[in-house]
Amino acid sequence: MLWIPVVIIAVLLIWSVGAYNGLVRLRQRVKNAWSQIDVQLKRRYDLIPNLVETCKGYMKHEREVLENVTRARTQAIEVKGGAAEQAKAENFLTQTLRSLFAVAENYPQLKANENLLQLQEELTSTENRIAFARQYYNDQAMKLNTRTEVFPTNLISQSFGFKKVEFFEVEIPEERQPVKVSF
Numbered sequence: 001m002l003w004i005p006v007v008i009i010a011v012l013l014i015w016s017v018g019a020y021n022g023l024v025r026l027r028q029r030v031k032n033a034w035s036q037i038d039v040q041l042k043r044r045y046d047l048i049p050n051l052v053e054t055c056k057g058y059m060k061h062e063r064e065v066l067e068n069v070t071r072a073r074t075q076a077i078e079v080k081g082g083a084a085e086q087a088k089a090e091n092f093l094t095q096t097l098r099s100l101f102a103v104a105e106n107y108p109q110l111k112a113n114e115n116l117l118q119l120q121e122e123l124t125s126t127e128n129r130i131a132f133a134r135q136y137y138n139d140q141a142m143k144l145n146t147r148t149e150v151f152p153t154n155l156i157s158q159s160f161g162f163k164k165v166e167f168f169e170v171e172i173p174e175e176r177q178p179v180k181v182s183f
Contacts, residue, residue: 019156026144030165033137034083037168040130041076041090047123048073048097054115055104065096065103072096083137083166090130097123134168141165 052066059066076089104116145164148157156162 016156019153020160023144023147023153023157023160023162026140026147027162029140030137030144033133033140036133037086037130037137040126040133041086044093044123044126044130045073045077047119047126051100051116051119051123054113054119055100059103059107062103065100069093069096069100083141083168087168138167141167 048069052069055062056066072089072093072095076086076093079086079089144162147153148162148164
């Protein structure tokens with residue numbers, strides 16, 4: 001008879017440790033996923049100055065467009081908030097890049113420039129990597145958020161301060177459309 005309470009307490013203790021460790025693993029996966037987004041965004045940020053420099057020589061009358069791209073890149077790099085703030089800055093950067101590509105259509109010599117074609121390919125590849133990293137982050141965020149809300153793990157998550165994380169979402173409906181890069 002004495003064994004029953006001991007067994008129940010042992011099972012609850014083992015379950016609690018397992019639930020806590022599972023939440024910690026999910027939190028670390030979310031952090032890792034966010035870091036992967038940072039890696040790809042850094043790659044994107046590094047490509048943009050090369051893109052702007054390549055376009056400068058051809059687009060002498062489009063100084064404002066080039067300045068907007070540079071400004072948007074700087075703002076995106078300096079974001080210190082969470083996923084929502086980062087997504088907003090990235091959306092603005094994507095819009096300015098779209099305007100640059102649209103203006104570049106008017107310059108046939110620029111469209112044929114080998115450096116620009118290579119940068120276009122690298123940027124397209126980077127955009128795909130960013131999309132994959134965002135998807136992975138959102139998948140891990142969903143798992144953590146679900147785990148922190150469902151019973152009985154919500155008891156552990158509340159006790160140890162596990163919180164829901166923001167999803168990396170697009171706020172502007174037009175941004176849900178794929179980026180078209182054509183020269």
